[in-house]
Amino acid sequence: MHTIDNKSQEKAVPQSEDREEAVRAGSEGEMGRKPGYSKDGLNKGAWTPLEDKMLMDYLKIHGEGKWSNIVRETGLKRCGKSCRLRWMNYLRPNIKRGNFSDDEEDLIIRLHKLLGNRWSLIAGRLPGRTDNEIKNYWHTTIAKKAQHRQLLGQPKVDRKHIASGSQKRAASNLKNQSTIESQCTTGMVAATTTLQENTAQDHQDGIAMPKSTNSDLQHDMPKTYENESSSKGSQNGAASNFKNQSTIESQCTIGVVAATPTLQENTAQDHQDGIAMEKSTSSNLQYHIPKTNENESSSKGLASGEDDNSSNIMMDYDYMEDFSRILDSDFTRFSDIHDIMSTGQHSNNTIEVNGDHHGVSINGCKSRETAEFPGKLLESDHWSSNKCVQADQGFDFMSLLSFLDSTDDEWTADALGTQIL
């Protein structure tokens, strides 16, 4: 299990009497990057305790936002972005440090399957966890487990193909094994969507890992030095709303997305088992979803001309808006829904979630009679039509609930039509 040691904390940075000196000099012997200096004289690299204090003192008074003002008003030699990052990832109150619990890991896997590499969105569902932490965790621990499974007998991933979409990525993959694995897990999406010749089995690796048993949670302070940072200041949880359509389109890439594709060059039978993994060896899986804006390029920071395979698949915005609301909702509420549903107290087919009416129907439309997520969804006429799912088709919260509530096997095998070793 993922562990966070205290080694770096033991290498505490000695406090300097000279404020400016400390800020300039940064820390010595810290884990991670050594401080550097940008052209404009701003510090780079690891933060020092003094820098943190300056940042927190400012935020205590002024709150978040206006990051660039911090530089001007405090003399802190950090760019606004760096300040924001430091705050969001380490100094913010209620940051949970330490091992990921089994539940957290499970949820990460499930949400990643739903959302892809939408780390901030995933982080929004794990209180106290940052997108960066989850991202690192995924790229290291979870991907490693996936690799372990692979060694147990899964077919080797053809990394050439996985990386073929981007030479940039390919070069990176050669350097870093964890990155390779991360591409594998991301590639899971690609297999369901594009021309890539990966086998679906390759992509399964990203989601069906043996569970760890260690779940001791720690609450450590930021790692770069001894526990001295306070937990004061404003609180601002990760905003999980999908803010723009292009991002949605390019980044919503997985399982659930497959529920809304325009099926191309595949028979309806392909949809019968979710993402039709049993056809994986044919490597011709192409589930294209019509872009709502064809001119929209990927928002994932790809260089122009790069193939972003995952961007070939997307969700209808309206649908995603509903989906987003689900994810922004307190999951405990879904338990309530579940109770209500199971006791038949949903006569008007509407469930209130976080103030809005969702669930059994949206906009007064009846939901599907049965819909187990995601496989059954794909069998529905709604989902297999050559159209994006319309918002007024409603979203079955029970489906999501059961999806998130399903067992590993359901997730990793049944839902994808594959078998787990």
Added chain:
DNA sequence: AAAATGATCAACCGCCCTTAG
């Protein structure tokens, strides 16, 4: 004991969107 390799994770980079002027 030393070198090589792998793992970890804080921080940076660059793209994109939003918004103010």
Added chain:
DNA sequence: TCTAAGGGCGGTTGATCATTT
């Protein structure tokens, strides 16, 4: 309408520690 600045986010890097050879 255009432009620049601010901010958010995912991808990636690289320093350090741990483990293996």
